[in-house]
Amino acid sequence: MAFCLTKAKKLIYNHLKSKMGSLGIINHGNWTHPVSFSHPIPQNLKKPDTFFTNNTTLFASRRFESIIAGKHLDSLRNVFDEIEVLNFPGGKVKFTSEMKFLSESPEERIHCYRVLDDNGQPTVHSNSVQIGEEVAVKMYNDMVTLQLMDSIFYEAQRQGRISFYLTTIGEEAINIASAAALNIDDLIFPQYREAGVLLWRGFSLQEFANQCFGNRDDNGKGRQMPIHYGSKKHNYFTVASTVATQISHAVGAAYALKMDGRDACTVTYFGDGGTSTGDFHAALNFAAVMEAPVIFFCRNNGWAISTPVSDQFRSDGIVVRGQAYGVRSIRVDGNDALAIFSAIQAARRMAIGESRPVLIEALTYRAGHHSTSDDSTKYRPVHEIEWWRVARDPVSRFKKWIESNGWWSDEAEFELRSSVRKQLLHAIQVAEKVEKPAIAEIFTDVYDVPPANLCEQETLLRETIKRHPQDYPSHFQFPL
Amino acid sequence: MAAILQAVGATTALSSTNSFDSKRLRFSSRRSLSVGKGNFFVVRSDGRSNGCYPRDRRAGQLVTNAVATKADSSTASTASKPGHELLLFEALREGLEEEMDRDPSVCVMGEDVGHYGGSYKVTRDLAEKYGDLRVLDTPIAENSFTGMAIGAAMTGLRPIIEGMNMGFLLLAFNQISNNCGMLHYTSGGQFKIPVVIRGPGGVGRQLGAEHSQRLESYFQSIPGIQMVACSTPYNAKGLMKAAIRSENPVILFEHVLLYNLKERIPDEEYVLNLEEAEMVRPGEHVTILTYSRMRYHVMQAAKTLVNKGYDPEVIDIRSLKPFDLHTIGNSVKKTHRVLIVEECMRTGGIGASLTAAISENFHDYLDAPIVCLSSQDVPTPYAGTLEEVTVVQPAQIVAAVEQLCQ
Numbered sequence: 041m042a043f044c045l046t047k048a049k050k051l052i053y054n055h056l057k058s059k060m061g062s063l064g065i066i067n068h069g070n071w072t073h074p075v076s077f078s079h080p081i082p083q084n085l086k087k088p089d090t091f092f093t094n095n096t097t098l099f100a101s102r103r104f105e106s107i108i109a110g111k112h113l114d115s116l117r118n119v120f121d122e123i124e125v126l127n128f129p130g131g132k133v134k135f136t137s138e139m140k141f142l143s144e145s146p147e148e149r150i151h152c153y154r155v156l157d158d159n160g161q162p163t164v165h166s167n168s169v170q171i172g173e174e175v176a177v178k179m180y181n182d183m184v185t186l187q188l189m190d191s192i193f194y195e196a197q198r199q200g201r202i203s204f205y206l207t208t209i210g211e212e213a214i215n216i217a218s219a220a221a222l223n224i225d226d227l228i229f230p231q232y233r234e235a236g237v238l239l240w241r242g243f244s245l246q247e248f249a250n251q252c253f254g255n256r257d258d259n260g261k262g263r264q265m266p267i268h269y270g271s272k273k274h275n276y277f278t279v280a281s282t283v284a285t286q287i288s289h290a291v292g293a294a295y296a297l298k299m300d301g302r303d304a305c306t307v308t309y310f311g312d313g314g315t316s317t318g319d320f321h322a323a324l325n326f327a328a329v330m331e332a333p334v335i336f337f338c339r340n341n342g343w344a345i346s347t348p349v350s351d352q353f354r355s356d357g358i359v360v361r362g363q364a365y366g367v368r369s370i371r372v373d374g375n376d377a378l379a380i381f382s383a384i385q386a387a388r389r390m391a392i393g394e395s396r397p398v399l400i401e402a403l404t405y406r407a408g409h410h411s412t413s414d415d416s417t418k419y420r421p422v423h424e425i426e427w428w429r430v431a432r433d434p435v436s437r438f439k440k441w442i443e444s445n446g447w448w449s450d451e452a453e454f455e456l457r458s459s460v461r462k463q464l465l466h467a468i469q470v471a472e473k474v475e476k477p478a479i480a481e482i483f484t485d486v487y488d489v490p491p492a493n494l495c496e497q498e499t500l501l502r503e504t505i506k507r508h509p510q511d512y513p514s515h516f517q518f519p520l
Numbered sequence: 521m522a523a524i525l526q527a528v529g530a531t532t533a534l535s536s537t538n539s540f541d542s543k544r545l546r547f548s549s550r551r552s553l554s555v556g557k558g559n560f561f562v563v564r565s566d567g568r569s570n571g572c573y574p575r576d577r578r579a580g581q582l583v584t585n586a587v588a589t590k591a592d593s594s595t596a597s598t599a600s601k602p603g604h605e606l607l608l609f610e611a612l613r614e615g616l617e618e619e620m621d622r623d624p625s626v627c628v629m630g631e632d633v634g635h636y637g638g639s640y641k642v643t644r645d646l647a648e649k650y651g652d653l654r655v656l657d658t659p660i661a662e663n664s665f666t667g668m669a670i671g672a673a674m675t676g677l678r679p680i681i682e683g684m685n686m687g688f689l690l691l692a693f694n695q696i697s698n699n700c701g702m703l704h705y706t707s708g709g710q711f712k713i714p715v716v717i718r719g720p721g722g723v724g725r726q727l728g729a730e731h732s733q734r735l736e737s738y739f740q741s742i743p744g745i746q747m748v749a750c751s752t753p754y755n756a757k758g759l760m761k762a763a764i765r766s767e768n769p770v771i772l773f774e775h776v777l778l779y780n781l782k783e784r785i786p787d788e789e790y791v792l793n794l795e796e797a798e799m800v801r802p803g804e805h806v807t808i809l810t811y812s813r814m815r816y817h818v819m820q821a822a823k824t825l826v827n828k829g830y831d832p833e834v835i836d837i838r839s840l841k842p843f844d845l846h847t848i849g850n851s852v853k854k855t856h857r858v859l860i861v862e863e864c865m866r867t868g869g870i871g872a873s874l875t876a877a878i879s880e881n882f883h884d885y886l887d888a889p890i891v892c893l894s895s896q897d898v899p900t901p902y903a904g905t906l907e908e909v910t911v912v913q914p915a916q917i918v919a920a921v922e923q924l925c926q
Binding site for chain 2: 229258260280281291292295300318326331484486487492
């Protein structure tokens, strides 16, 4: 470690040097003459009792010599009052003679930005963005649609019509409001609880149903489980079951956008659980180092399946981690659509304009079960779930706001709900009847062009089906 | 049989090229060994070296002789213009630079690839030329920068991921298997991932077990990826260019000890076929299939074998996934005997898959069970003498051929 004294203290340096030999470099090998052991040990050093063992005199003498330097530097500081810095790879750092540990948690938790109170009324002094009637009504429509889609598709799974489903209950504001504040050119890298973003961008209810049923019209060609939506047209990257791998993808895509100089950013969503992964850590680190235009959106909904956040991390949520990586961050009320809208819009401007990553932590609650494979009443109290579902429902909170602006009515509500419900049921009926994808689709898209071994395997499969038609679904019999 | 071989050996000249003509006919009779059908046996190293053939592990010195091919071989380099001479890592670099010039979406990411030029200098000076956004230094998180490259590829770039050592890419296995190989398929063909993942692997010179990994065994099962292994400056450049141009994710395996091989390669541009094997030395008696560094051990053994009167056909399979069963099959139909020489571990290696593929497809053409020489199923020891015997040596290859051709 090299000491570089600032120019102002050259005089002192020379003075000391004449007294003590080469003070400049604390490279132990450079000490030319031993110093006497008569100086008392300063009390503010970390491990004073490790020095001065007789049998390691050489080692001890080197350490002691460094104490001397420290001691003299301390006296220097008293003279020059904290201009002393350590010029370290990584930048200059001021010294302190007070041994103080940074607390593991801030005195007060980072405040949470919100615009609408629980009754859907704007709080005073909010510097939120103004949303017009058209956007607000569309937002509300989509939030209701999302809610209805979730409940109907969930029921469809319970009826055995689809194999799996995962709801966004409680996080409708996060889904819709964040999507509303973005441009269609911004690339979305979702986890799995962000179907609303795709809904906002124009994915139809029929398309959602097709993917869940894995039928021939699914643009994923029936290859993924339900809710693993993906649409290139909507700049929504196909959901993968692996947790938090999309965070690194988002950083890479942001890097691509930056290289192309495009006016767009990437946005990636993940939960509180996903922040424990290695991918989260490295992706934030990379994004900061590479100054990539990416928005990291953490849906801190309190639960990772059955793991509560108290078992997930001990930091003050996710927002404080931003600073650890050199990433600007904010905490917002995840059930407040306007707060999310404002935060995303501001983050987007920063990400693209300043070419920097931004971290947004939305505090919310997973009001539904993790998925249809989960019964969350087994690990959390029912009254807690009910309270969040009802009293803190983001949809009804936003409804109160648009109603108070005169943009919504009970009739409109009734009409919307019944219309959407009808559409959803119809979509399911249609999707259920559409055929499943052809056998050829097992072998296509593994590569750009099927190689010889896959062609061979396809031929084998077709031969087997021809020989034993009774063992295979009827629609497999046709050539394609 | 041995006596005839000796006699022939004495009369024919000691040339490495194929000089047998009429004499060849005597060895063409089919003889099946008594070993049970379907078995393949491994000749394990016994650690003793044949005194005449020093186990010179400085592969660079062997190159010019061992790689010698006939004038009409498939590598057209020797037949055309003089070309220019360079080392294998420079050939990789040249291929990379040409592709980066040609297509602005090609970029490189990895540890120390930027101003440092890469730990094996494959990206030397590229950062100065293209900027450090196109030749990106990443922090140490393989899973994550592989993920980054996948995200960038889905967005339109063509990244090349460099693993400082192939073994480090084990950390990226999740991204490679679950996302790189899969996302084109699971997205219904909407998003493609034209990445190249490359780096040095294989057993080096006392690098220790963790740095002597042969990942081709682990990756070969992943659907959706292609794997190729380069072994000469000529095919290194050609495969690098082909891999970059491919729309599929390709893993390009380089070998730590081959970076300083020198060869004369053509001046004009060329791109090789990713799925093709390379005929190194045509022959009649036995098909020896190999790749990467073992090619040189095989060629060294071939010299001995020729002196002893054998005529091995040596094929560098190059394409590890998928196998070029066309070239391999034609060879098997000609020679009826197969020896696979690889550096992978015995269990679950490339040789194991290749053995299965050949047995399934060309069983009727085989006169003998397929023999596969591999490394033992042990971590590579550090001590030089121990390390050497975990890698297949030319003497074992000679012995295996002799046994196979009895």
